[in-house]
Amino acid sequence: MKRVFILKRILLSSALFLIIAQLFLYTFSPDMIIHRFFSNYGYRLEKNPIERVIYTFPQTMNKTLENYNSLQKEIGLDITPYLGKTVVRYTYIVTNFPFPTPTPVRANVLMYKNKIIAADIMTVGLEGFMISPAEKFQCADN
Numbered sequence: 001m002k003r004v005f006i007l008k009r010i011l012l013s014s015a016l017f018l019i020i021a022q023l024f025l026y027t028f029s030p031d032m033i034i035h036r037f038f039s040n041y042g043y044r045l046e047k048n049p050i051e052r053v054i055y056t057f058p059q060t061m062n063k064t065l066e067n068y069n070s071l072q073k074e075i076g077l078d079i080t081p082y083l084g085k086t087v088v089r090y091t092y093i094v095t096n097f098p099f100p101t102p103t104p105v106r107a108n109v110l111m112y113k114n115k116i117i118a119a120d121i122m123t124v125g126l127e128g129f130m131i132s133p134a135e136k137f138q139c140a141d142n
Helices: 002-027 030-039 063-073
Strands: 051-056 086-093 106-112 115-122
Touching: 030 086, 030 106, 030 115, 063 115
Parallel strands: none
Antiparallel strands: 051 086, 086 106, 106 115
């Protein structure tokens, strides 16, 4: 009888551990971090990224990266410490952008070791744009 009780306690403890571990992994998954980040700026994203790309920054800053970094500084980020590092870019579709666009609006995030190091809102195409997530306007369905 005592062995059964001990076995039940072990199984219950194991089940509880698995539940807590899953909650922890979900809370700190890249998707959840990214969704929370953009929701702070009023953006809603599709659940899953449309693209995930591994990218290595060059060792030194070029003009394109300088321009991109100035956009990042608007939201308190700086890519300079990550030059030469390999990062992951996640791209999501924004579901509540307030203005009509010829192509879907995308949210890009660069992450290094599950930390957001850069982010932007953009569209592709000839009439495309790239803005900071902090760009102030009223998103639909806020």
